[in-house]
Amino acid sequence: MSSRSTFFSLLLSAVVLTVIWSDRAEAIPAFSRQYKTECSTCHTIYPELNEYGEAFLKNAYVYTGKTHAGQEPEAPAGAGKGGPEGKDESGRPGERRGSVSEGIWLSGIPELVxxxxxxxxxxxxxxxxxxxDELDLSTRALVLSAGGAFRDKAGFFITYTAFSEGRFDPSSSNTPLNNSTNIGELFLVWRHAFDTPVNLKAGRFKPKLSLWKASNNVTVSSLAPQVYRVGRSLFTVDSPEDGLEANAIIGSRLFAAGGVVNRKGQNTKEGYGHLSYKFGGADFLGHEPVIDFDSDSVWDYLSATVGAYGYYGRNAVNDIGNYYYRTGADLDLLYQRLRLRLSGVKGRDSNPDFLSTKATLHSFVLASEVEYLFGSQVIGAFRYEYQDDGAGITRRYIPTVAYAPLQNTRLVLEYQYEAGPASINRIALLGLTFSL
Amino acid sequence: MKSFVTFVALLLMFTTPCVAGLKVVGKGDAMSLDPSGFPPAMRAAYDIMRVKCVKCHTLERTVVAITTGIAPITGQPFDRGATRAYGTKMLRKPDSNMSKQEVKTVVDLMNYLIDEAAK
Incomplete structure (x- = not known):
């Protein structure tokens, strides 16, 4: 059998097995369990967020509509008291405890871990x-995550990589070793600190720079502006850092964030800022736009979010420092089933190879991606990337099809054509991801 | 007196749950409304709701919101402002396959049901 027919046989088997297996899956992740709602409330095909997922994220993992921590509007006259999410039986004004027992509610502990x-x-x-190794079938990662809110006053989020594919040593194991375990993010957000719109975030997190986290898409690979590196520097726009961040929704359509990063072993602090504004669609608080049901307007379905950011930092190896900055801009355009993303970042690194003789590198990276939702289970996407990271120019053309047989299961077929400074790479990827 | 109590007990046992003018049938995921008492236009609107809304969620969510006045997931009041907002949300949801006219009809139905529930 030729390698090509082997590949397609395996591809077909994987698809068939996925469909058979997914019929038995009964899995829902943490937020769905807490709020008793489906993944599609916040995602198109997970983990890509829709505009309600974005609002939930900006609201520190509390459902939108509550203007301040623990407050919500009174129920309308005539409203019943029962129901699974009814009003607090203790009658405390301003807070809702639902069906959670009083002791758990007073302690601020989520009912479910x-x-x-x-x-x-x-x-x-x-x-x-x-x-x-032409064909590779590997288990790539197992990540634990937790998230939620303590009585709507503080939000939290944790990711912990239990397994990521590491070195393969045939003398010790039939399968690749675990690369390392690590905390990806671990932070607490004090929501509406001092009764203001400002949220204060502390811990390890991805500083708010781009409009999207690298994981916020349906493809296997991430947008190049978020993950490219320069020289030996490990900094990327999407890197987790230890720091403090203040962010706020100003009005309902402007989002601002700024923070300080503390890099271990150096006194020099790093800083960043982000501004984004949304035209049309639901606002950052999750409020729907006013639509006239009797006439049509292009703004009924169109929304555009623009964002800009900057980061200034320093990292070092053996006390040889590299001062760097990144400035970037993003556009997220949504019209019914069509989505367009444009992202660009410009950077400068004073000594990214940490050499005794400084060698400054300039970088400039662009990505554009268009995607279309077919039905409610399939997204087709095409991405073009231009990456000048100071070492050469790379262009990538990436068509992708993502299929979600269940809302918690995603199968992605992706082809990457990469024309680099020294070679051309053609890689086909089939990624299967599921969450529970 | 004993037969009266027995009669009342039997009556309670076989009574369908009602919220004022609304007749709720079934429980849990199978919960829905009995549209037999609706005006013809609202009955037609209920047919749209029964087909379109259950594409993504059960009717239980809608029935609980209408009968309690609280949206079960967000915990927010479910009033006329909310029905319009949810209608807009569903109209803009890419895979809802609901036209403006269908959304308007369902919003009118939910407003009617809220009024009936309050009676």
Missing amino acids: PISLTATQNLSYDAHPVNG
Whole structure:
């Protein structure tokens, strides 16, 4: 059997197995369990967020509509008291405890430990592999995550990588070793601090720079502006850092964030800022736009979010420092089933290879991605990337099809054509991800 | 007296849950409304709701919101402002496959049901 027919046989098997397996899956992640709602409330195909997911994220994992921590509007006259999410029986004004017992509610403890598991299994095919392994079927990652809010006063989010594919040593194991376990993010958000619109975030998190986290898409690979590196510097726009951040929704359509990053082992602090504004669609508080049901307007379905950011920092290896900055801008355009994303970032690194003789590098990276939702289970996308990271220019053309047989299961077929400074790479990827 | 108590007990046992003018049938995921007492226009609107809304969620969510006055997931009041907002949300939801006219009809139905529930 030729390698091509082997590949397609395996591809078909993977699809069939996924469909058969998914019929038995009964999995829902942490937020769905807490709020008793489906994944599609906040996601198109997970983990890509829709505008309500964005509002939920900006509201520090509390459902939108509550203007301040613990407050919500009174129920309308004549409204019943019962129901699974009824008003607090203790009658305390301003806070709702639902069906949670008083002791748990007073303690601020979520009724359920809000933990989720996300597993990623990839199949990749490279016609010209460096290590001679054309077809690779590997378990890539197992990530634990937890998130929620303590009585709507504080939000929290944690990701912990339990497994990521590491070195393969045939003398010790039949499968690749665990690369490392690590905390990806671990932070607490004090919502509406001092009764203001400002949220204060502390811990390890991804500083608010781009409009989207790198994981906020349906593809296997992330947008280049968020993940590219320069030289030996490990900084990326989407890197988790230890720091403090203040963010706020101003009015209802302007979002501002700024923070300080504390890098271990150096006194120099790093700083960043972000501004974004949304035209049309639901606002950042999740409020729907006013639509006239009797006439049509292009703004009924159109929304555009623009964002800009800047980061200034320093990292060092063996006390040899690299001062760097990134400035970027993003556009997120949504019209019914069509979505367009544009992202660009410009940067400068004074010494990204940490050499005794400084060698400054300038970087400039662009990405554009268009995607279309077919039905409610399939997204087709095409991305073009231009990456000048100071070492050469790379162009990528990435068509992708993502399929969600269940809302918690995603199968992605992605082809990457990468024309780099020294070679052309063609890689096909089949990624299977599920969360529970 | 004993037979009266027995009669009342039997009556209670076989009574369908009602909220003022609304007749709720079924429980949990199977919960829905009995539209037999609706005006013809609202009955037609209920047919749209029964087909379109259950594409993504059960009717229980809608029935609980209408009968309690509280949206079950957000905990927010479910009043006329909310029905319009939810209608707009569903209209703009890419895979809802609801036209403006269908959304308007369902919003009118929910407003009617809220009024009936308050009676």
